[in-house]
Amino acid sequence: MSTDFYTSSILPYAAIIIKICRAYTNTQEDFEDYYQEVCLQIWKSNENFRGQSEWSTWIYRLSLNVCLTLLKKNNKQKVASDQIPDVAIEECNNFDDESLNFLYVAIKQLSEVDRAIILLYLEEKSYQEIGIIIGTNANNIGVRVKRIKERLKKILNGKVN
Known part of the structure; x- marks a missing residue:
C-alpha cells in the first residue's frame, strides 16, 4: 500500500474505521488486527469503488463487512477448537472519557447489526445513508x-444485562 493512498484515502477516515473496529473487538490485539485488515481491504478493493455513494459511505460499508466477517470467522474458530465462546464483555478503557467507555460496553451488548446502526447514528449519518450502508x-x-x-x-x- 503506498503511503500516498493511505494518507489521502484512508487516514482522513481513520476515526470511522477505529470506531467500527472498537465496537466489534474486546482486546487491543484484536482491534489492531481488525484495523489492519480493514485498511488492507480498502486498498485491495479501491478499484471496485464505483462512485455511486460518497467515499465515506463506502468506507463505512466495507469496514462493517470486514469486521462482521472477521467476527464470524473468529467465533467459528473458537467453537471449532472446543473453547466456550467468551460472552462476557471486557471493560472497555480505550477512551479518556469514562462515560464513553460505558457507552461502548453497552454498545457491545447489542446485536451485530444494531451496533452498526447505532455507530452510524452517532456519526450523525442520515437514516437514508444508514439504510444504504446497512442495506x-x-x-x-x-x-x-x-x-x-x-x-x-x-x-x-x-436494568438489562
Whole structure:
C-alpha cells in the first residue's frame, strides 16, 4: 500500500474505521488486527469503488463487512477448537472519557447489526445513508434507532444485562 493512498484515502477516515473496529473487538490485539485488515481491504478493493455513494459511505460499508466477517470467522474458530465462546464483555478503557467507555460496553451488548446502526447514528449519518450502508430503507432505520436507544438506556441504567 503506498503511503500516498493511505494518507489521502484512508487516514482522513481513520476515526470511522477505529470506531467500527472498537465496537466489534474486546482486546487491543484484536482491534489492531481488525484495523489492519480493514485498511488492507480498502486498498485491495479501491478499484471496485464505483462512485455511486460518497467515499465515506463506502468506507463505512466495507469496514462493517470486514469486521462482521472477521467476527464470524473468529467465533467459528473458537467453537471449532472446543473453547466456550467468551460472552462476557471486557471493560472497555480505550477512551479518556469514562462515560464513553460505558457507552461502548453497552454498545457491545447489542446485536451485530444494531451496533452498526447505532455507530452510524452517532456519526450523525442520515437514516437514508444508514439504510444504504446497512442495506435497508430509511423508515426501518428510524424504528430500529428508536428501539436501540431504548435498549441502551436500559443497559446503561443497569436494568438489562
